[in-house]
Amino acid sequence: MKRSEGMKLSPAPDIVVGVKVLVTGGTGYIGSHTCLRLVEEGHEVVVVDNVSNSSIESIKRVSQLTDTHIDVLEGDVRSKTRIDAVIAETSPEAVIHFAGLKSVAESVRFPDKYYETNLGGTLNVARAALQGNVAVVLFSSSATVYGESASMPVDEGAATEPTNPYGRSKLYAESVLRDLNAANPALSVGVLRYFNPVGAHPSGVIGEDPRGTPANLMPYVARVAAGTYPELSVYGDDYSTADGTGIRDYIHVMDLADAHVKVMEYKAENSGFETWNVGRGSGVSVLEMVSRFQEVTGKSVPTKIVPRRAGDVAVSFANVSRIARDIGWSAKYELDDMVADLWHWQSQNPEGYE
Numbered sequence: 001m002k003r004s005e006g007m008k009l010s011p012a013p014d015i016v017v018g019v020k021v022l023v024t025g026g027t028g029y030i031g032s033h034t035c036l037r038l039v040e041e042g043h044e045v046v047v048v049d050n051v052s053n054s055s056i057e058s059i060k061r062v063s064q065l066t067d068t069h070i071d072v073l074e075g076d077v078r079s080k081t082r083i084d085a086v087i088a089e090t091s092p093e094a095v096i097h098f099a100g101l102k103s104v105a106e107s108v109r110f111p112d113k114y115y116e117t118n119l120g121g122t123l124n125v126a127r128a129a130l131q132g133n134v135a136v137v138l139f140s141s142s143a144t145v146y147g148e149s150a151s152m153p154v155d156e157g158a159a160t161e162p163t164n165p166y167g168r169s170k171l172y173a174e175s176v177l178r179d180l181n182a183a184n185p186a187l188s189v190g191v192l193r194y195f196n197p198v199g200a201h202p203s204g205v206i207g208e209d210p211r212g213t214p215a216n217l218m219p220y221v222a223r224v225a226a227g228t229y230p231e232l233s234v235y236g237d238d239y240s241t242a243d244g245t246g247i248r249d250y251i252h253v254m255d256l257a258d259a260h261v262k263v264m265e266y267k268a269e270n271s272g273f274e275t276w277n278v279g280r281g282s283g284v285s286v287l288e289m290v291s292r293f294q295e296v297t298g299k300s301v302p303t304k305i306v307p308r309r310a311g312d313v314a315v316s317f318a319n320v321s322r323i324a325r326d327i328g329w330s331a332k333y334e335l336d337d338m339v340a341d342l343w344h345w346q347s348q349n350p351e352g353y354e
């Protein structure tokens with residue numbers, strides 16, 4: 001399925017099996033779950049990661065779960081030389097590019113780091129992919145590329161006006177990929193704009209292991225339930241929403257992982273540059289998430305209302321009709337699965353991977 005062999009332009013893709021996929025950032029949260037789904041679907045996976053926000057233990061566990069050895073190469077996407085060498089060594093047919101930084105707050109303090117890794121890193125990966133005759137590149141983008149003004153549910157045609165350097169680094173990286181595709185149409189590019197991934201593999205063997213104090217809602221909730229922290233700070237109850245707290249589109253990480261496999265298989269058969277929202281298409285408030293978590297797990301999560309967090313939007317949820325129409329993919333897991341699987345992982349791995 002190298003580019004030189006040509007790709008079919010078919011709206012109904014054949015079954016695509018045995019694709020060799022290089023996964024950048026594959027030891028991280030979404031990357032590790034996607035590696036598992038790729039292997040389950042018969043694809044061959046190699047990971048490159050600098051392990052700056054992850055542990056190689058995640059991929060060891062994916063190897064155990066799938067009974068398949070997965071090579072993990074040390075490499076930093078900021079190094080063009082290293083990424084060129086990794087692509088030359090591994091000759092992948094597809095690249096799924098997860099490696100990046102993801103904290104909105106940190107991006108405001110260190111915007112240069114975010115442009116260097118998320119924008120510069122994507123340019124390095126894309127150029128190496130072109131040079132290595134890779135057929136498909138998928139890119140991890142974010143709902144953050146839509147700004148405050150987007151009306152909900154937001155579709156892919158909405159204006160992109162990110163309000164922070166993290167969101168801009170993702171949007172500019174999308175533009176780099178769009179332009180490279182326009183100049184090199186045989187390189188098939190898929191951009192996935194994720195909403196809010198939560199949960200873990202139902203086995204509880206792999207999951208999200210944030211370093212330090214979690215910045216995101218659900219890992220924090222799980223640690224309050226586990227007794228690590230006494231209570232959850234709810235960032236504002238004065239938004240114009242039913243209960244006053246922020247609304248997001250939470251999606252089970254296994255659904256998100258599955259979307260990557262389906263999109264990659266589709267892009268192997270379809271050229272061009274395409275963008276898809278990946279969410280469930282329904283908005284859930286902070287207090288609703290806490291209440292589901294308490295009901296499903298039987299654990300108590302005390303909360304206190306604190307002022308809004310700077311940079312937060314009130315409501316963000318996806319219109320998911322494009323990915324359903326083009327790929328035939330939609331989310332399968334419910335909120336209760338997300339919280340049950342998150343708790344399963346947390347209670348089995350109180351110290352994460354360490």
Ligand code: NAD
Pocket residue numbers: 024025026027028029030031048049050051052053054055075076077078097098099100101102117121140141142143194195196197
């Ligand atoms: P993560 O931090 O768990 O995974 C990112 C991986 O990239 C880690 O393994 C990290 O070690 C690696 N990495 C970071 N910098 C690197 C570099 N310079 N060179 C090589 N590897 C590097 O995060 P995640 O939640 O799995 O997110 C994966 C991708 O999805 C990121 O690009 C993130 O911006 C994007 N994204 C995440 C979310 C979310 O809520 N988790 C939402 C939207 C988009």
Ligand code: UFG
Pocket residue numbers: 102103104142143144194195196197215216217218220232233234235236245246247248286309312
């Ligand atoms: N929240 C709290 N207390 C907390 C943490 C979060 O009340 O301790 C609230 C937030 O104010 C927000 C909601 O919970 O209303 C969700 O917040 P998260 O931090 O979990 O997620 P965000 O929507 O802010 O951002 C996440 C990722 C970004 C990604 C974005 C869209 O952190 O990287 O989803 O995909 F880009």
